[in-house]
Structure formats: C-alpha cells, structure tokens
Amino acid sequence: MNNRQMVEVIRLLEKELQKRELPIVSQLARERRAPFEILISTLLSLRTKDEVTAAASERLFALASTPQEMLRLAEEEISQAIYPVGFYRNKAGTIRHVCRELIVRFDSRVPETLEELLTLKGVGRKTANLVVSLGFNGLGLCVDTHVHRISNRMGYVRTKTPAETEFALREKLPAKHWSRFNTLLVAFGRNTCRPVSPLCSGCAVAAYCDRIGVTKSR
DNA sequence: AAAACGGGGGC
DNA sequence: GCCCCAGTTTT
Numbered sequence: 002m003n004n005r006q007m008v009e010v011i012r013l014l015e016k017e018l019q020k021r022e023l024p025i026v027s028q029l030a031r032e033r034r035a036p037f038e039i040l041i042s043t044l045l046s047l048r049t050k051d052e053v054t055a056a057a058s059e060r061l062f063a064l065a066s067t068p069q070e071m072l073r074l075a076e077e078e079i080s081q082a083i084y085p086v087g088f089y090r091n092k093a094g095t096i097r098h099v100c101r102e103l104i105v106r107f108d109s110r111v112p113e114t115l116e117e118l119l120t121l122k123g124v125g126r127k128t129a130n131l132v133v134s135l136g137f138n139g140l141g142l143c144v145d146t147h148v149h150r151i152s153n154r155m156g157y158v159r160t161k162t163p164a165e166t167e168f169a170l171r172e173k174l175p176a177k178h179w180s181r182f183n184t185l186l187v188a189f190g191r192n193t194c195r196p197v198s199p200l201c202s203g204c205a206v207a208a209y210c211d212r213i214g215v216t217k218s219r
Numbered sequence: 220a221a222a223a224c225g226g227g228g229g230c
Numbered sequence: 231g232c233c234c235c236a237g238t239t240t241t
C-alpha cells in the first residue's frame with residue numbers, strides 16, 4: 002500500500018466511523034477537552050477500557066477541574082472517584098504527583114512539548130504524544146498495538162515493534178494526518194480490524210488492505 | 220527483556 | 231478459567 006492509498010483509507014474510515022457511530026466516544030470527547038483533562042484521563046486509561054476510563058474521568062472532574070483542586074483531594078478520595086479503573090495506588094499517586102509538578106514547575110499549566118511532558122513521572126511516550134496531538138492540536142503520533150497491527154496488516158509498513166512503526170510512520174505519513182490517523186485506527190481496531198477474526202467482509206477499506214497475517218476472518 | 224501494577228468483561 | 235485492555239516504571 003502506498004501513501005496515496007493510506008490517505009484514502011483515512012478518509013474512508015473517517016466517513017465510516019461517523020456513519021455507523023462506532024464508539025470513538027471518549028476520544029472525540031477528549032478532543033474538545035482542555036489539555037489538563039486529556040492528560041488526566043489518559044493517565045487513567047492505561048491498561049483500562051476506554052468506556053470505563055471515560056466514566057471515571059467524569060466523576061473525577063466533577064470533584065476537581067484544576068491541578069490545585071485535584072491536589073487537594075486525598076489519594077483515597079481519588080481512588081474512590083475513579084473506581085473501577087484498577088491500579089489505584091499507582092494512578093491516584095501519579096495524578097497527585099503530576100498535579101504538584103504542574104503547579105511547581107509549569108505555572109499550573111500543561112506543558113506543550115513532548116520533551117517537557119516526558120519529564121513528568123508517570124507520563125510515557127504514548128501519553129505525551131496524545132496530549133500534544135489532542136490537547137494542543139500539535140504533531141503527535143502515538144503508536145499503540147492497534148496502530149502497529151493495522152499498519153502492518155494493510156501492508157503500509159513492515160515493522161516488528163510499535164517503536165519501529167512509530168519511526169516508519171513519522172517518515173512516511175504526512176504529519177497533518179497523524180492526529181486523525183491514530184484516533185481512527187484505534188477505533189477501527191477495536192470494532193472491525195480486531196486482533197483475531199477481523200470483520201473483513203463488509204469492511205470499508207478492504208480494497209486497500211493486504212490482509213497480511215490474517216488467517217481467520219469474518 | 221521481563222515483571223509488576225489491578226479490576227472488569229468476553230469468551 | 232483465561233486473556234485482553236489508548237502503558238509506564240522498575241528490576
């Protein structure tokens with residue numbers, strides 16, 4: 002698959018996912034959110050389903066919407082609010098730590114660069130890229146397992162690891178498509194282009210897919 | 220490179 | 231029961 006085809010795939014997925022109202026849910030919600038809310042909800046999302054994360058985020062933001070307010074909450078209060086996302090000590094602790102850092106080091110704001118975001122403990126490559134991409138409409142390319150799998154399955158790249166995929170995509174895919182690309186592929190990967198038994202019949206972009214590594218499909 | 224962090228839901 | 235989930239840090 003070449004570049005022009007991949008851009009067409011992005012266009013088709015955009016149309017398809019809107020038409021069928023497939024659950025991009027919290028992703029689309031996040032795009033309208035303040036960077037602080039994107040940062041916090043992304044921290045909540047690690048190894049946790051998106052719907053669970055979305056509901057937990059709402060409950061937490063109802064209690065506190067700024068770093069100062071959130072830092073006033075005890076770890077126990079945060080844990081209670083975000084149930085049942087799991088990783089409570091981890092996530093509640095990280096949230097308080099990040100809030101404190103934002104206040105002390107960044108004038109109570111969320112930093113806008115990948116480098117600065119990565120200095121926050123608990124914020125890794127994917128979280129930082131999402132904040133840049135969705136929070137500041139910047140150039141963030143976040144390669145998770147969905148993006149990695151589908152990029153290879155369609156034959157757009159040939160890579161072993163998500164890190165290699167990120168590098169390859171940064172070289173190959175025009176930056177203006179990055180933000181929508183990862184958002185769309187994650188939604189697509191959950192619903193249609195699943196890890197096993199992808200729903201190939203009726204897939205909107207089947208014509209552009211090489212189906213590499215797909216053995217069983219429906 | 221692998222383990223640990225944690226709980227719900229799908230199958 | 232087993233495996234997976236918009237991951238990151240520590241060993």
